Amino acid sequence: MTDPRLLEPSSAARRPLTVDGSVELAVLTRSGLDESRHLGAGVVVDAAGSVLREVGDVGASIYPRSCLKPLQALTVMRSGVALSGPQAVLATASHAGTAEHLQVVSALLERSGSGEEDLLCPPDWPGDRASARRAEGARRMAMNCSGKHAAFLLACAENGWDPTNYTDLDHPLQRAARETVAEFTGERIDHAGVDGCGAPVFATTITGLARAVATVAGAAGAPGATSGAPTAVDPDARALVEAVLADAWAIDGPGRANTVAIDELGVFAKLGAEGVLVMGTVDGIGTAVKMLDGNLRAATMVALHLLVGQGAVDADAAEAVVEATRERVLGAGRDVGRIRLSDELVGRRG
Template sequence: MTDPRPSVPSRHPLTASGSVELAVLERSGWDESRHLGAGVVVDADGHELRRVGDADATIYPRSCLKPLQALTMLRSGVSLDGPQAVLATASHAGTRAHLDVVEALLGRSGSTEDDLLCPPDWPGDRASAREVSAKRRLAMNCSGKHASFLLACAENGWDPSTYVATDHPLQAAVRETVAEFTGETVDHAGVDGCGAPVIATTVVGLARAIARITGSVRPTGTGRDEHAAHLVEAVLGDAWAIDGPGRANTVTIDELGVLAKLGAEGVMVMGTTDGVAVAVKVLDGNVRAGTLVALRLLVDEGAVDAAAADRVIERTLEKVTGGEGLAGRIPLGGGLHR
């Protein structure tokens, strides 16, 4: 799929001049907001099918990096099945069902909630948030990933108290996975909102990584990885765990059978089991357009059924409200029109 020797990207950020109009928020017949950004669709061999904007720009994938982090945990010898595998790659809503899985992961390594190095937070699910009286590390949307980090430390004899340090062997293993699957040299990492390192990639490198992961479900194919296939099959089987009932990623996975993963600051990735994948970065960091734009790009390349995608968009796209009714809509921007 990609050259085994990672390339060295020409590092530059995504800018307004390197962006195209991805979506517009119209209110009462007037354009109220415009979301600029970049996106790219690649096939199972990493070849570009379409790009909009500067897909060579370097971004922080944020939680779109989680599939690569979870894959690293599996490769390190950790056994993860069903919802436990999904929670390792999730940005979960903090429901009781999610927390039960995270607690089970912690129990396997002999850890407790206090051993998690993610910050305390409220559950993202509103009903669940009303049932608690204080922020908890367990409720933080990345707690499943952090619990899997602790499990990898227990499995490999690594120090569990410093697992988010950039020089920790666990993070070194993540860097190796990212370099392999993106085909890019890892030369910069920041600190994610959960406290773990977040490795910088190009938009196109991120798409290629997701294409290889989801394409591994095929019985044969270039770059097939058994651990990646296991992870994708777990996500497709328990989509509730990666996000939450009624939430965008869960609805997309359940209705379309594609892996969907949202990242903070307007990042979105999706990948089909045929290995076609899309990565999108919204320049202003707003997440409202991610599902809309990613699905439209996949539809345009024939990777997803248009009518089925429309149904998902109708269920998940933010409503432009005015009082108790609708006052507008969010159509695609001019940069996506062919």
């Protein structure tokens, strides 16, 4: 039976990313032997949305997964909800479920007069190991998307929308989210799936996703309103990015990849499930990466490599972030290998 929340693609069918459309992006070596290879595709665009570099089939369609959250948060803000500080960040976060994260989610729920039971995301354990050890069980607020869902409930309260079915594709909130995604990606949104948290996830191309993050991040560095290009200096986008840059702990968690990249480089960074990652600079340079195998462990180094190649971030500072967040390859508790960028990506072929 077809899920009623699904949007079927148009006759101009979207194509998924395939092995043939992918390039080798990263390699894991253990004890002198290459053990695993990560394929995928990535693109960098400028503030005008023009492609600066592409690797692989960046016209392929993907589910952005949680990389869609900035656009969902903007939809909430555009609906009339005032969000600032950590509350704005939690609306766009894939948080680690620490006590500090849950306090902000509680504050968002309190604003709408909602309780944890009103969240439509599933119960989960905190992603933060220490918090998970202290938890008495899985709960909805600990689910990494609970901030987004609490913001959805706040939008429903603000606009008099039904809060019991806000994840339905035809709900006014999700119709508005679809329009926001189309606006920022510059694409027709003709397909939607159901994300892990239960909300609709709209399919975009990899390039469209990069355009969206470039526009959102670039709003923080734009000098003022530009006639004819409202999203380039969207005040809500500016406020959202400034909040993330000020409280990066809230979007991910201390020591975690997105938080480290934001704090150390001043970029807007957002991960998504199944190997998707976006980064954008306040100068309006954006990148989107999709790892074909769905594994995120090399995504940060790939995205930063693409940005460094365009002079968008400092090479030494980016390398420090890579080293701080690189997954270790261990044997008996000792380093016995390393994850590295592929020769194909860095240009050392033959």
